[in-house]
Amino acid sequence: MPDDFAPTPTTLTTADGLSLEAQWAVPLKHRAKVVVAHPHPQHGGNMHSLVVSTLFAHLIGSDCAVLRFNFRGVGRSEGEHDFGEGEQLDVRAAVDSLAQSGDAQCPLVLAGWSFGADLALTCDAPELAGWFLVAPPLRVLGDERFKAAPDPRPKWLAIPERDQFNPPDQAQVAIADWTNAEIHPISGADHFLVGRTDKLNALIDSFLSAL
Known part of the structure; x- marks a missing residue:
């Protein structure tokens, strides 16, 4: 892995003055920029959770x-x-x-898994090119908080075929009136995607290529 791809610690400062632990890699040349949000903190979620770590490592190695x-x-x-x-x-x-x-010319994508996916939907920052949402339960907040739902920018929902909280058919009904949103089922996977994260890597590559 080239030196300029090595992930390094950084700190974020929120609008209400909190300091957040973060890690990033910003290579000298890159084709896209992706923020990845983690699953529910009260269920053990953090930035090192499986799907977040998988996407983070894959994207670092994918320019x-x-x-x-x-x-x-x-x-x-x-x-x-x-x-x-x-x-x-x-x-x-x-x-x-x-x-x-x-x-600044590279597309910026907001991704998240589970709780992180629902929280990603609350952000409609003008800099974003789209959203990549892994197993969003679509229940963490009320629908009125999902600012991304009516937004014309693309939204891909990677929904595990056997998701315990929001399977593909249920998710399809939930997003029926959204704008430019697509369901992409992950075959053989449940909400936690153990053994199926390779499918996510391929899917996010396709999403970034389509921007």
Whole structure:
């Protein structure tokens, strides 16, 4: 792995003044920039969780700039869990940080897994080119908080075939009135995607290529 691809620690500052633990890699040349948000903190989620770590490592090796972070109250991040409210500021801090780094002409994508996917949907920052959402339960916050839903920019939902919380058929109904949103089932996978993360890597590559 080239030196300029090596992930390094960084710190994010939220609009309400909290310092968040984060890690990023911004190679000198990159084709896209991706922020990845982790699953629910109250169920053990953090920036080292399986899907986040898999996407982070894959994107680093695929000519992308990538940033992952711990939500407030997780790891070395300041603050306390705020049930999806303050965490919206955490997501925006991550997006702002990566948007201001690297090549301004590269598309910037906001990705997340589970709780992180739902929180990603609350952010409609103008810098974003689209959203890549892995197993969003679509229940962490009310639908009115999903600012991305009516947005014309592309949204791909990678939904495990056997998801315990929001399987593909249920997700399809939930997003029926969204704009430019697609369901992409992950065959043989449940919500935790053990043994199926290679399919996510291929899918996010296709998404980035389509931007």
